[in-house]
Amino acid sequence: MNGYDHTKIEKKWQRVWKETGLYKTKEPKSTPLNPPSKDGGGESSSGQKLKVNSQKSYVLDMFPYPSGDGLHVGHPKGYIATDVYSRHKKMQGHSILHPMGWDAFGLPAENYAIKNKVHPAIAVRKNIKRFKSQLERIGFNYDWEREINTTDPDYYKWTQWIFLQMFKAGLAFQSHEPINWCPSCQTGLANEDLEDGKCERCGSVVEKKAIPQWVLRITKYADRLLSGLDALNWPEYIKESQRNWIGRSEGAEIGFKIYDLRFKKEEKKEDVAEVKVFTTRADTLFGATYLVLAPEHPLVAQFLSSSRMRGSSLDSPAPLPEGSSRRVRGGSTGNDSKIENADEVAEYLGKTKGKTEIERTTEGKEKTGVELKGIKAINPANQEEIPIWIADYVLADYGTGAIMAVPAHDERDFQFAKKFNLPVQCVIRPMLTADTPEELEERRESVLEGKECYVQNGDLINSGKFDGVNWIDAKSKIVKFVDGKVVTKYKLRDWVFSRQRYWGEPIPLIHCPKCGVVPVPEKELPVKLPNVKSYAPAGWFVLVLPSLS
Known part of the structure; x- marks a missing residue:
């Protein structure tokens, strides 16, 4: 018996899976709630309620930051577990939605671009191509037709829309209180972005600095988070750590x-x-x-x-x-x-x-x-x-x-x-x-x-x-x-949302000298990120707009 050549076998079957659309998300099959009569007459299906024959499972991974030259061992470690779970559900007859995408805005991608002296948009495109190629070779059961990129204006149009709803509801507000400030990354950080008082990205000691920033009022949901823990089928020690994190x-x-x-x-x-x-x-x-x-x-x-x-x-x-x-x-x-x-x-x-x-x-x-x-x-x-x-x-x-x-x-x-x-x-x-x-x-x-x-x-x-x-x-x-x-x-703190950095979706608000802060009309979304030549941070108070190309 010849030896097992995994490279040939995997390429062959991955090609078959792709051509047959094996991992394409299929809508669950449905049948009318009122079955046709015995004589075959039946009722018209127009406007008729349907009964779903298949259960649905939504399996969501944490989208990777395309901020490196390729995957590291931590990526497949987590993705293998969700892949096993989604395949198991598919074998049980579930209709599976298992998407993959790229958390391409934010500090990791921008810091990578600064380090390599390239524009973040260029770095993101290059890294995504590499990441996707590696994930496809591993053979995860992603439906690539549902691929998401957070830097796509068609995507962040909806994150901006969500922000406007929170702003209108008083859940997004501007604060000038002391926040965690990383002097190296030149950005504000939430408590969850710290490790032992240091920036989780660069390791710098974080300072407290009072600067204007947008904040999400997550403390408004603290009691709901606490009561919701009781209904979770989690180990008690994990739920207790969550209660301590909320700290009522x-x-x-x-x-x-x-x-x-x-x-x-x-x-x-x-x-x-x-x-x-x-x-x-x-x-x-x-x-x-x-x-x-x-x-x-x-x-x-x-x-x-x-x-x-x-x-x-x-x-x-x-x-x-x-x-x-x-x-x-x-x-x-x-x-x-x-x-x-x-x-x-x-x-x-x-x-x-x-x-x-x-x-x-x-x-x-x-x-x-x-x-x-x-x-x-x-x-x-x-x-x-x-x-x-x-x-x-x-x-x-x-x-x-x-x-x-x-x-x-x-x-x-x-x-x-x-x-x-x-x-x-x-x-x-x-x-x-x-x-x-x-x-x-x-x-x-x-x-x-x-x-x-x-x-x-x-x-x-x-x-x-x-x-x-x-x-x-x-x-x-x-x-x-x-x-x-x-x-x-x-103990739970409201979430610092604005980073005082360039590479992120613009906050859809207008600062009017007469009316104050005014939301951008929803019909004008998305507010697109301007293209700039110089984007490296130089302190929170320095605007990048004069550098528009």
């Missing part, structure tokens, strides 16, 4: 007035701003002994604004988080900075900028921070002055970017307070255990004196008229007492 937290937003110490001698202190904090432990509000802002919080930039910092990114503070307000007495121009240690604060901001989110929030890491000297906050529960700090363990994109620190009942706050000698006020009656009465009393005194952090629940103490109230009941009562608001927050 029920709590309250509480306002803290901030005032300038220069006006302290006046009978009535005039607040210059208000910052909202998000907390899940409103019952401990009387124990808040300091306030912490994320280094990227817009109020930090506002307070630092002065002539010696003009020209830096701190000159133009970003919009405040929802609910926060800014009111500056007498303005803040020239050298008139309310922060007495502005240089120290600016130095700390610079150090924080180079840290990843994981480095900033890793459990057990040494706490760092700087007090904003010259301003104070007022605890709304007891009207006591408390200092304001910035610290990198607080993140701008979770909650409101500001926290009320309760060191007696939060371990991170406790470590921070001990390092910087800040007061610790116990407001939950400790329920402790010990081997002897003496040890029990010693532990109790340790908690009450602020030498030990107590993170359990219990009845309130040192909380004014709420002393003795159970912590559960105290939450809602204290929120009402300080005019707070019950809210739900998520």
Whole structure:
């Protein structure tokens, strides 16, 4: 018996499959719901409802980025699995829709083009030809008549149409909040584009940068995503990881007035701003002994604004988080900075900028921070002055970017307070255990004196008229007492949609000086990507339109 020559065999049968249309998607066969009569007369099929005889299966692969000289081992690894599944369904009599296409817009293709000094359109065409040839040789059961290319205007006409529907529904909006920014790729990134705080594409350490960008409001669907997990036939540990990714937290937003110490001698202190904090432990509000802002919080930039910092990114503070307000007495121009240690604060901001989110929030890491000297906050529960700090363990994109620190009942706050000698006020009656009465009393005194952090629940103490109230009941009562608001927050972040890069479908919106942002009429879609000679990024603020060919 001659040896098996796979090259001849595969070429022969792939040619037969192609000529016979073996993998062409066939519409399921249908028959009238009302069968013809026994005498053969039957009813006219015109307008008659049909019964589908065949089940349908839609098998969708992740379309590859045509951003290399050919397939890598990871491509067939995934595609073989879907090929086996779709063939299995076909053998069971299903009508199969198993398309293939090219995710040809975006960073991978553009970065490949920049590296090879060629226009992305040329690189994409060349790479797609190579990729398709390799996939055909492997013999996957794709229906190539349904091939998709995301750079085709006939395709992205419909992605633009979808974007317009989301814009009209308030699900696409423009934001100016700090986002993940890759200094190498010169683009904004979603949290899911990061790996250990670095850009998944180039490995650069990602910075937080406040720039205008379009965002998709996926948080609006957070509760639906959570409830939908219950109906999935997935392993429980995977569903739990998804729940943690969404990260639903029920709590309250509480306002803290901030005032300038220069006006302290006046009978009535005039607040210059208000910052909202998000907390899940409103019952401990009387124990808040300091306030912490994320280094990227817009109020930090506002307070630092002065002539010696003009020209830096701190000159133009970003919009405040929802609910926060800014009111500056007498303005803040020239050298008139309310922060007495502005240089120290600016130095700390610079150090924080180079840290990843994981480095900033890793459990057990040494706490760092700087007090904003010259301003104070007022605890709304007891009207006591408390200092304001910035610290990198607080993140701008979770909650409101500001926290009320309760060191007696939060371990991170406790470590921070001990390092910087800040007061610790116990407001939950400790329920402790010990081997002897003496040890029990010693532990109790340790908690009450602020030498030990107590993170359990219990009845309130040192909380004014709420002393003795159970912590559960105290939450809602204290929120009402300080005019707070019950809210739900998520770790899930809205999705940064605009990349500030050239190679992508244009966003179908017009910036009109009179009317503001106006959607392109649907009948005028697609808005085609202009052809440019120079497309390499040079910062988010540089337009490519002057380079139109």
